[in-house]
Every structure is written in C-alpha cells, then in structure tokens.
Amino acid sequence: MKIAIVGYSGSGKSTLARRLGEYHHAEVLHLDAVHHLPGWKERDRESETRIVETFLNEHAAWVIDGNYSKLCYARRMEEADCIVMLLFNRFSCLCRAYQRYRRYKGKTRPDMAEGCGEKMDRAFVWWILHDGRNKAARERYKRVQTQYAGKVIVLKNQKQLDAFTAKL
Numbered sequence: 001m002k003i004a005i006v007g008y009s010g011s012g013k014s015t016l017a018r019r020l021g022e023y024h025h026a027e028v029l030h031l032d033a034v035h036h037l038p039g040w041k042e043r044d045r046e047s048e049t050r051i052v053e054t055f056l057n058e059h060a061a062w063v064i065d066g067n068y069s070k071l072c073y074a075r076r077m078e079e080a081d082c083i084v085m086l087l088f089n090r091f092s093c094l095c096r097a098y099q100r101y102r103r104y105k106g107k108t109r110p111d112m113a114e115g116c117g118e119k120m121d122r123a124f125v126w127w128i129l130h131d132g133r134n135k136a137a138r139e140r141y142k143r144v145q146t147q148y149a150g151k152v153i154v155l156k157n158q159k160q161l162d163a164f165t166a167k168l
Contacts, residue, residue, distance in 0.1 A: 031066025038115025
C-alpha cells in the first residue's frame with residue numbers, strides 16, 4: 001500500500017502517517033524531516049529531491065506525509081494507492097498546532113529533523129491562518145481531487161478523521 005497524506009499545517013498529517021504506517025506495515029517518510037536540518041535550516045532542493053526519490057524507489061509500501069509541491073509531488077500522487085487530504089479549518093489547525101507545541105515544547109517531535117525543537121512563532125501562526133491556505137494551495141488540492149478522484153479521501157474535521165481511523 002502506498003499512501004500520500006497532504007493538507008494544512010496542524011491538521012494531523014504526521015500523526016496519521018505513523019498510524020497508517022503501523023497498520024499497513026509500510027515505511028513512513030515525513031517531508032518536514034527531509035526539508036529541515038538541525039536548527040531549522042533548510043536542506044538544499046537537490047538533496048531533498050534525492051532523498052525522496054530514493055525513498056520512493058526503495059520501498060514497495062510507503063506512507064509519505066507533507067505537501068512540498070516541489071518534492072516529487074506529481075510522482076507521489078500518481079504512485080499512491082490512496083491520497084488522504086486533511087483539510088481542517090484554520091482555527092482547528094491552529095488549536096492542534098498549539099497543543100502539539102505544548103506537548104513538545106523544547107523537544108524535537110518524532111516526525112521532525114533532529115535539532116528542530118518545537119516552536120510556535122508569529123510566522124508559523126500566520127502560515128497556519130493565512131499563507132498556507134493561499135490560492136495556489138487550494139487549487140492544487142482541487143486538482144488532485146479531480147485528477148485522482150477514485151483514490152482521494154478528504155477529511156475536514158476530527159470527527160471524520162476519527163471515523164476514518166476507526167476502520168483500521
């Protein structure tokens with residue numbers, strides 16, 4: 001089974017990826033951990049792409065969480081047997097991100113690169129509430145839903161997410 005999980009920041013992509021990876025006995029790749037180096041530095045695009053391509057080439061079953069439209073996005077969507085979109089409203093995402101921040105404050109969460117302690121700053125809040133929901137992102141989600149209609153699952157709230165995971 002190959003599963004791509006995309007959606008808004010704070011919606012629970014990484015948590016769902018871990019659960020689906022365990023359930024399907026699939027390798028999990030968190031794109032946040034690929035993108036970032038210790039100290040919240042960004043990895044160069046060529047290295048990121050090489051890591052993702054290698055992962056895709058080496059694993060017959062995988063779960064990949066994250067948007068990163070420049071990291072083999074079309075290939076991930078094409079090869080995925082299932083695409084899960086977590087399109088929670090902005091305030092739910094902000095609350096979830098804040099809860100995550102409180103849980104991991106001063107620590108690196110399991111789905112993040114080592115040395116990237118959990119943070120909650122103005123830029124991230126603005127990303128959750130505004131910039132991460134820009135027109136290009138919304139249109140990309142709509143295109144995926146149209147192009148891959150037969151394998152897309154859209155979850156818009158915790159109740160839907162709970163119902164989805166209860167089936168596992």
